[in-house]
Amino acid sequence: MTLNHLGEEDHRHLASLVAADRYATGESVLRTHSRDQSRHRAGKPEVVIFPDTKEEIAAILRYANERRLPVTGWGAGSSxxxxxxxVCGGIVLSFARMNRILNIREEDFQIDVQPGVIYKEMNHALRHxxxxxxxxxxxxxxxxxMIANNASGTRTVRYGSTKDYVQRLTxxxxxxxIIEVGNRAAKSSSGYDLVHLFVGSExxxxxxxxxxxRLAAIQEEMAWAVANFPTVTDAAQAVMYIIRSGIDPAAVELMASECIELMNRFKNFNLAPAPTLFIEMHGPTKRHLAECTQIVEEISREEGCLEFRQGLDRAERDRLIEARHGxxxxxxxxxPEQSRIVIDVAVPAASYTEMLLFARELAQREEEITAYTFGHAGDGNIHLVVGTRRDNHAGWRAIDTLNQRVVHRALALGGTATGEHGVGIGKRQFMAAEHGASLEWMKKIKTLFDPNGILNPGKMFPE
Ligand SMILES: Cc1cc2nc3c(=O)[nH]c(=O)nc-3n(C[C@H](O)[C@H](O)[C@H](O)COP(=O)(O)OP(=O)(O)OC[C@H]3O[C@@H](n4cnc5c(N)ncnc54)[C@H](O)[C@@H]3O)c2cc1C
Known part of the structure; x- marks a missing residue:
């Protein structure tokens, strides 16, 4: 499908649909919206529009569809x-102005929001x-x-990912x-599940x-522990037994020793430079959590844990999680001289150790690259951050081969090419291997919803 660039008449018409200060063609705004947090090549839009209402979005899309102009949604650009x-230029729709919390319905455990709301600010607003x-x-x-990427994170092991919290969408x-999908009931068996078709559709x-x-209740009590191990295998084995024990941890993060060394060096931690698990538990009473912590400690010690620290306070926990996120x-x-990619794969629980070892051993063999391993171990998710100098062609070839081999091993183990970062540009190459014949059905669905291919072109499907 051929898409067009914007002409003068297109600018004139589109600019008439929103207030003047919400139609931006300045170089700095276009540049800001030309790349996310990845190293993929930038693609400059021809205009960034900041809609304020769903009717404005509808008017922009109606026109763009008639004129075959590409339209790409933009949240915070943190992908x-x-x-x-x-990648095809055209219109970027930024939701920075549609950032209002519309209704908090505490009794229903629900909140209605516009798409530009930052989830951390939403949680802050919910704190009482x-x-x-x-x-x-x-x-x-x-x-x-987050809805478009079906984002998840440290707490997914217990609470699930974004898809588990979307009840209704406009x-x-x-x-x-403009259509409404889903409803506000806690359950429903009515019709095709269009909500979850849109979640993760980028x-x-x-x-x-x-x-x-949907919102979750904050548990009365929380407990945190840090355990370090002689090897990543021991740490990964401990994760598997912790999950199997049925204590339902709220987070189990694994950081290999090279990550701990960075945290000590730049964030002034004093942690033993060994593979480390950070475990968070939520529960109704202190007693319940004390019992859970004891089980976690016993399992960790059986798997060779060198040091088990419990009783961390909230400030220590926040510092640790912040460093982990950072x-x-x-x-x-x-x-600073390097550029890098994040290889983000997820596998079934029983294959986690095998996947981890495979990825690390391959990476360690490559002299041209640096590699850091960490991940949301509780849900089988591994992040392997691999980098090399921007101009090191041999290094980039090695990274590409590593990426291919790690992803294909994850698929062979029954896992996925992308645990949580979505497909975008980077993971298109693996879609056929992961989805086989069902990829054709994804393409048919895309054609049904977007026959002219204007929405976020150049993503998800292999070239
Ligand atoms: C340091 C760091 C750590 C990260 N850790 C994690 C992690 O632990 N887990 C995780 O899941 N991700 C992680 N990410 C990736 C990223 O934060 C998530 O994918 C996030 O969901 C992207 O949200 P965003 O608002 O930045 O969206 P953007 O990056 O702006 O857009 C993401 C996608 O959504 C589309 N989009 C945006 N708004 C809309 C809309 N209103 N309607 C339809 N489509 C829309 C865009 O076109 C794009 O395809 C991390 C990123 C960074 C930089």
């Missing part, structure tokens, strides 16, 4: 696979209600971007039609204009 890069929205990707992501379709089937999210920045600080 790691090039998901919001406007005893409720929260659990998915936590760490970056300052928006609800629209969607604007490619032709400008802005390619429609634009999220409003969402009703590992990408610490790696950048340690290697």
């Amino acid at each position: 790691l696979e090039g998901n919001p890069i406007p 209600t005893g409720l929260f929205f659990p998915p936590d990707p760490g970056a300052a992501a928006t609800i629209g971007g 969607m604007v379709l490619a032709g400008g039609e 802005g390619m089937l429609g634009i999220v204009a409003e969402a009703t999210l 590992l990408a920045e610490l790696i950048q600080q340690a290697h």
Whole structure:
């Protein structure tokens, strides 16, 4: 499908649809919206429009569809696979102005929001209600971007990912039609589940204009522990037994020794430089959590744990989680001359150790690259951050081969090419291997919703 660039008449018409200060063609705004947090090549939009209402989104899409102009949604631009890069130029729709919390319905455990709300700010606004929205990707992501990428995070092992919290959506379709999908009931068996078709669709089937999210109750008590091990294998084995024990931890994060060294060096921690697990538990009483902690300690010691620290306070926990979320920045600080990718795969629980060892051993064989391993171990998710100098062609070839081999091993183990960062540009190459014949059905669904291919073109499907 051929898409057009914007002409003068297009600018004139589109600019008439919104207030003047919400139609930006200045160089700095276009540049800001030309790349996400990945190293994928930038793609500059021709205009960034900041809609304020669903009707404005509909009017823009209706026109763009008639004129075959590309439209790419933009939340906070924190993606790691090039998901919001406007590779074909055209219109970027930024939801920075649609950032209002519309209604907090405490009795229903629900909240209605616009897509530009930052999830951390939403949780801050909820702090007096005893409720929260659990998915936590760490970056300052928006609800629209999280829905489009089906984001998850440290607490997914217990609370699930974004898809588990989306009840109802107001969607604007490619032709400008506004539809409501889902409902506010706790359960429903009515019709096809269109809500979950849109979740994870990376802005390619429609634009999220409003969402009703389910909230979870904040547990009365929380406990945190840090355990370190002689090897990553021991740490990974401990994770498997912790999950199997049925104590339902709220987070189990694994950091290999090289990550701990960075945290000590740049964040003044004094942790033993060994593979480390950070475990968070939520429960109704201190007694319950004391019992859970004891089980976690016993399992850890059986797997060779060198040191088990429990009784961390909230401030220590926040510092640790902040450093864990900030590992990408610490790696950048340690290697400012490098560029890097995050290999993000997930596998079934029983294969986690095998996957981890496979990825690490391959990476360690490569002299041209640096590699850091960490991940949301509780849900089988591994992040391997691999980098090399920008001009090191041999290094980039090695990274590409490593990426291929790690992803294909994850698929062979029954896992996925992308645990949580989405497909975007970076993971398109693995879609056929992962989905086989069902990829054709994804393409048919795309054509049904967006026959002219205007929504976030150049993503998800192999070239
Ligand atoms: C340091 C760091 C750590 C991270 N850790 C995690 C992690 O632990 N877990 C995780 O899941 N992710 C993680 N991420 C990735 C990223 O934060 C998430 O994918 C997040 O959901 C992206 O949200 P965003 O608002 O930045 O969306 P963007 O990056 O702006 O956009 C993401 C996608 O959503 C589409 N989109 C945006 N708004 C809409 C809308 N209203 N309607 C339809 N489509 C829309 C875009 O076109 C794009 O395809 C991390 C990123 C960084 C930089």
